[in-house]
Amino acid sequence: ELKVEQNPLFLSMQEGKNYTIYCNYSTTSDRLYWYRQDPGKSLESLFVLLSNGAVKQEGRLMASLDTKARLSTLHITAAVHDLSATYFCAVDPLRGSQGNLIFGKGTKLSVKP
Amino acid sequence: NAGVTQTPKFQVLKTGQSMTLQCAQDMNHEYMSWYRQDPGMGLRLIHYSVGAGITDQGEVPNGYNVSRSTTEDFPLRLLSAAPSQTSVYFCASRPRGLRPTNEKLFFGSGTQLSVL
Numbered sequence: 001e002l003k004v005e006q007n008p009l010f011l012s013m014q015e016g017k018n019y020t021i022y023c024n025y026s027t028t029s030d031r032l033y034w035y036r037q038d039p040g041k042s043l044e045s046l047f048v049l050l051s052n053g054a055v056k057q058e059g060r061l062m063a064s065l066d067t068k069a070r071l072s073t074l075h076i077t078a079a080v081h082d083l084s085a086t087y088f089c090a091v092d093p094l095r096g097s098q099g100n101l102i103f104g105k106g107t108k109l110s111v112k113p
Numbered sequence: 114n115a116g117v118t119q120t121p122k123f124q125v126l127k128t129g130q131s132m133t134l135q136c137a138q139d140m141n142h143e144y145m146s147w148y149r150q151d152p153g154m155g156l157r158l159i160h161y162s163v164g165a166g167i168t169d170q171g172e173v174p175n176g177y178n179v180s181r182s183t184t185e186d187f188p189l190r191l192l193s194a195a196p197s198q199t200s201v202y203f204c205a206s207r208p209r210g211l212r213p214t215n216e217k218l219f220f221g222s223g224t225q226l227s228v229l
Contacts (some may be wrong), residue, residue: 009153033218042203043156077159098226100146100171101218103155 002093006104011081013111021107023072023089031092032065032072033101036085038071043088047074079111119204120220122160126194126228132187134224136204142219143154143186143209149173150223156203162187163209194228201225 013019023032026033034046034079047056049065049072056063060083072089086108088102120135138145146161148171158171162181176191176198186208191198204221 004155042123042222043218045217045219048217090156100158100161103148103157105155 002029002031002091002102004089004091004102004104006087006089011107012110013076013109015080015111015113016078017076019076019107020083021074021076021087023074023091023104025070025072025091025102027070027093028067029070029093030065033090034072034074035088035090037088037106038085040112046087058089066087076109079109080103081111081113084109084111092097117204117206117219119202119222119224119225122222123225124227126191128195128227128228130195131195132191134191134202134226136187136189136205136221137185137202138187138206138219139185140206140208140219141184142206143184144206145181146171146218147177147179147187147189148203148205150161150203151200158201159189192224196228197229199226 005024007022032049035043036046039044044058047063052067060077065072086106087102088106089102117138117191143164147159150156157173159173159177160179162168165181165184168179168181179189180225205218209217218220
């Protein structure tokens, strides 16, 4: 059974600081996704990582994928309050077009002034 | 382009009642799925479909039925609601295929369901 573990589950940061969220998964996959969810809202796609060594950046967020270590990281640089949200990683355990994703439990990020 | 549309946004049921959560997408996506989100549990897959007439169970299918008579619609039926089904339900879709641009799941806005 594929398991996706995120840590930490809760993260309180000060503005301007850097931090990393980790996503470990338990079986072979070369597809990993990061989503953001604001309170009471739907999920918004942030990054799609499709190969070993993939790195994507947008603004203060950078995501990377190491398929050999079965690890993805979401790095936050110089956090600002607007980044406060819950971040989910998700893994596609089946190559092909089934499309099912297994989600981690989410990391609730709170950025304080 | 409306994307993925879910109705209703909020619903309160009594134990034993039945109801259908509606999901429609206008992007001609073959793949559609239903997830439930509970505090501290992330999202868990209930049922999914890879095309009209084809459905399959996900991680937590008990108490739910689905059908896919058209590409656009994928309703989720609660047969006899139980308090354990109190949750937020998300419908999602995406195209089939392996191109990177096809990989993203598009989510609806969610249905918050309370079963008393």
